[in-house]
Amino acid sequence: MPVITSIDDLKRLYKSRAPKMFYDYCESGSWTEQTFRENTSDFDKIRLRQRVAVDMSNRTTETEMIGEKVAMPVALAPVGMTGMQHADGEILAAKAAEKFGVPFTLSTMSICSIEDVAEHTTKPFWFQLYTMKDEDFVRRLVDRAKAANCSALVITLDLQILGQRHKDLKNGLSAPPKLTPAVIADLATRWRWGMGMMQTKRREFRNIVGHVKGISDPSSLMAWTGENFDLTLDWDKVAKLKEMWGGKVILKGILDAEDAKMALKVGADAIIVSNHGGRQLDGALSSIRVLPEILDAVGDQVEVHLDSGIRSGQDVLKAVAMGAKGTYIGRAFIYGLGAMGEAGVTRALEVIHKELDVSMALCGKRDIKDVDRDVLLVPEDFGGRWQG
Ligand SMILES: Cc1cc2nc3c(=O)[nH]c(=O)nc-3n(C[C@H](O)[C@H](O)[C@H](O)COP(=O)(O)O)c2cc1C
Numbered sequence: 460m461p462v463i464t465s466i467d468d469l470k471r472l473y474k475s476r477a478p479k480m481f482y483d484y485c486e487s488g489s490w491t492e493q494t495f496r497e498n499t500s501d502f503d504k505i506r507l508r509q510r511v512a513v514d515m516s517n518r519t520t521e522t523e524m525i526g527e528k529v530a531m532p533v534a535l536a537p538v539g540m541t542g543m544q545h546a547d548g549e550i551l552a553a554k555a556a557e558k559f560g561v562p563f564t565l566s567t568m569s570i571c572s573i574e575d576v577a578e579h580t581t582k583p584f585w586f587q588l589y590t591m592k593d594e595d596f597v598r599r600l601v602d603r604a605k606a607a608n609c610s611a612l613v614i615t616l617d618l619q620i621l622g623q624r625h626k627d628l629k630n631g632l633s634a635p636p637k638l639t640p641a642v643i644a645d646l647a648t649r650w651r652w653g654m655g656m657m658q659t660k661r662r663e664f665r666n667i668v669g670h671v672k673g674i675s676d677p678s679s680l681m682a683w684t685g686e687n688f689d690l691t692l693d694w695d696k697v698a699k700l701k702e703m704w705g706g707k708v709i710l711k712g713i714l715d716a717e718d719a720k721m722a723l724k725v726g727a728d729a730i731i732v733s734n735h736g737g738r739q740l741d742g743a744l745s746s747i748r749v750l751p752e753i754l755d756a757v758g759d760q761v762e763v764h765l766d767s768g769i770r771s772g773q774d775v776l777k778a779v780a781m782g783a784k785g786t787y788i789g790r791a792f793i794y795g796l797g798a799m800g801e802a803g804v805t806r807a808l809e810v811i812h813k814e815l816d817v818s819m820a821l822c823g824k825r826d827i828k829d830v831d832r833d834v835l836l837v838p839e840d841f842g843g844r845w846q847g
Contacts, residue, residue, distance in 0.1 A: 463798075463806050466770050466791045473544075473797035477652060479645050480630040481543050485793050488737035489622030494745065495737025498768030501745040505777045506836040510823030520816055520827045524785035525611055525707050525728050525762060530560030531812050532779055532827060535804075536736075536766050536787035537587030537613060537711075542570025542662075543634050544797040546655030550579045552796055555804035557582050559812075564613055564787070567600065568684065570634065572665035573607045583610035587711070589618065590689040590696065596671055597689075601703055603666075611728070612704040614697060615735075617712025619688045622739040633681055635662045655800075698725045709764070712739075714749055716756035719763075729762035729784070736767050736789050744845070747778060751842060754782040772814025779827060780835045 463469055474482055488495020520531040535556050541548035549571035556563035557580050564585040565576050576584060586604035591597055604612065635656075636642050646653055656662060664680050674683055689696070701708045710722045711731040722730045732750050734743045746767040754763055765778045766787035778786045788811065795807030819827060822834040 460799075463810070466794060466807060466810055469791075469794040469798045469803055469807055469810075472799065473794045473803075476649060477544055477797040478636065478642070478649050480632055480636055480642065481540065482797070483626040483630055484540065484624070484632055485538075485544065485790055485797075487624040487626050488741065489624055489739060490741035492737065492741065494734055494741050494743045497745040498734065498737050498747070499770060501747050501841075502768055502770075502774045502777060504838055504841060505747070507773065507776065507818060507822055508834050508836050509821055513823035515820040515823075515825060518816055518820055518825045520812060520819070522784075522827050524562060524764070525709065527562065527610065528560070529562065529785070531775070531815055532783070532785040533769075533775055533808070533811060533815075534562035534585070534764075534785060534787045535564055535792050536789040537564040537566035537569075537615070538789050538793055539566045539568030540570060540634050541566070541793065541796065542659075543636075544793055545652070545800050546659040547571060547575075547661055548796050549576055550661075551801035552792060552804045553580050553584055555801045555808065556584075559805060559808045561808065562611075565609075567666055568664060569666055570664060571661050573600075573603045573609070575661060575665060577607035583608045585609060585611040585613050585709070587613040587615055588700070589615055589684075590692050590700065591684075591687045592689050593671065593687065597700075598703065599670060600666065601700070605704070605706075609706075611707040611709055612700075613709045613711050613731070614700055615711045616692070616697070616718075617714070617733070617735050617739050619690050619692050621685055621688075622735070622741060624738065634664065694721050694725055701725060701727075713753065714740075714743055714746070716752050719753045719757045719761075723757050723761050727761055729764055730757070731787065732763060732765045732783070733787075734767050744843075747781070748842065750778065750781050750783060758782055769811075772811045772816070773818050775811060775815050776818050776822070776830065777835065780830050780832060782832070 549569045553563040553576045566587050567589040586609040707728045709729045710727040713730045732746045762784045764785040765783040775786050792807050795803035824830050
């Protein structure tokens with residue numbers, strides 16, 4: 460087993476093991492990828508303030524997200540097609556998250572179904588909902604998540620229409636992949652991936668196939684999904700979805716203080732400051748850059764979480780120090796999964812946890828709940844002077 464010391468190590472191994480089509484799907488942003496790049500480069504601009512001669516014994520990273528105890532303020536973000544990065548990917552990631560003590564969020568666009576994940580886990584996970592035009596389908600999806608005992612509904616608000624990722628079009632992204640000569644040549648070098656896929660029956664979008672009328676060819680489903688997102692989604696509909704669910708609701712994809720106030724109005728239990736990992740509006744600001752403004756607007760009234768660009772425990776520390784109550788990792792856990800399956804997701808969580816714990820200590824803090832702006836050095840112009 461290779462020695463893995465960083466998320467970057469997992470990424471390199473993932474690149475060598477997963478089919479190119481799925482690596483590219485993960486490792487891309489929309490259009491020029493400006494927002495995708497700035498999600499990580501903006502974290503680098505913030506520095507940590509070293510303190511010395513402070514007792515650093517008895518440290519803890521334990522805290523709560525929406526009232527649930529977490530080993531550290533990091534959840535696994537919903538990632539579509541996780542089961543194409545590694546056979547049974549969603550089940551494996553959910554198991555790793557459960558053992559580590561952090562929340563797992565299952566995407567509507569997962570390969571393993573809600574029921575598959577529920578069957579292989581013992582603690583409630585979170586379910587992410589994309590709203591589709593077919594209201595019956597949405598209702599049934601919500602009912603299935605309730606039946607599976609999911610403890611939160613994460614409603615994604617920033618994807619009714621797809622940001623374009625050039626590589627996905629060029630690669631002919633589909634699940635399962637269409638066996639063109641280029642794909643066959645690529646798969647010939649990814650034997651681990653192929654062996655895993657041959658041994659599982661979970662190779663299509665199992666939350667959807669068999670649950671929507673008129674889909675017989677699973678490979679046509681990407682097109683179906685693209686055409687069936689509900690373009691009319693508005694705050695009234697969000698409020699209705701909240702009512703339909705009846706439990707905790709997290710609104711994902713908030714990047715503007717005005718929208719954060721609307722989220723508050725509809726009674727969200729938490730919001731996720733997110734630009735979908737730079738996959739939707741290219742040219743949008745990075746999540747970490749807009750976080751302070753959103754915290755100023757609603758931070759004392761609703762739990763504010765953040766994702767997009769987190770690749771290390773230092774990044775988690777920076778987001779928490781700014782005021783986020785929780786963070787999510789998308790690509791960082793996918794790198795682990797694609798590299799080494801469940802063990803890889805566990806390794807990704809261990810790497811981030813150690814980085815968080817040690818960096819927190821070196822900033823003179825022992826309890827993640829005591830971490831605040833005091834540990835940060837933020838450039839004066841970090842927020843920027845943007846004119847609306
Ligand atoms: C390959 C991939 C697929 C994704 N699929 C979904 C999805 O199905 N639903 C969703 O709400 N967000 C989805 N996202 C966005 C993530 O939930 C999250 O916002 C993003 O990955 C955070 O950025 P990071 O990857 O830099 O951590 C996806 C992200 C990636 C990388």
